[in-house]
Amino acid sequence: MSTSAVLAPAILPRHIAIIMDGNNRYGKANDLGHGQGHVAGKDALDPIVDYCVNTGIEVLTVFAFSSENWQRPPNEVALLMQLLTSTIHEQMPRMNEYRIRLRFIGDRSQLSASLQALMADAEEKTADFDAMTLVIAISYGGQWDIANAAQQLAQQVQAGKLKAENVSEELLGNYVQLADTPAVDMLVRTGGEYRISNFLLWQSAYAELFFTPTLWPNFTAEELASMTTEFAKRQRRFGKTSEQVVIEQQGH
Secondary structure, three states, rough: OHHHHHOOOOOOEHHHHHHHHHHHHHHHHOOOOOOOOHHHHHHOOOOOOOOOHHOOOOOEEEEEEEHHHHHHHHHHHHHHHHHHHHHHHHHHHHHHOOOOOEEEEOHHOOOOHHHHHHHHHHHHHHOOOOOOOEEEEEEHHHHHHHHHHHHHHHHHHHHHOHHHHHOOHHHHHHOOOOOOOOOOEEEEEEOOOOOOOOOOOOOOOEEEEEEEOOOOOOOOOHHHHHHHHHHOOOHHHHHHHHHHHHHHHHHO
């Protein structure tokens, strides 16, 4: 009998991360004005959030602006910053209605003072909400994240509060962004590219990867639901054999 026949009942990912790619190509394909593909992409987030909170997903993290995106044309960067500001304003009533906690990860030092203040205010006002956590990655890069964590540990070693030989994977993991949330179970990239583009490198070490040609503005809750169904069918071994996993599941 195959191991798949005796796997545990379908389970949901606790943490879904999405690389929202394909906005510019959507704009070009639909003859929209410059940057308007990003405007269309902003509206695609709402039904995805609705699906996740109604399904019982604990954390949804979306990649809104990477540390590498600062290299884009200045007018596009300015538009993206305006859209991020609009998104936060528009999401707040939904966060209150659904009791969703809103958080942000990334290097805030490069953001405008007004945007930083808006982000901090949104985090403070939703801090006690517990239906789900929506994380927006702004000016974020996975390599920056790991280097930032290592720097914090190095400072402790330099101050004599920590011995270098005591630095472990577990300890470093306590200092990366989202250390207090479940690891990413399921990483989705829209837009047809097959790479993770420096997104949540540490947190996604054992994530199940899903790639779709669907451009982000066309991505629907129905497509995400089909992915979560596929996720439930996959056997997550975390370095163990299939037989070991089956035995453990039977023990539960």
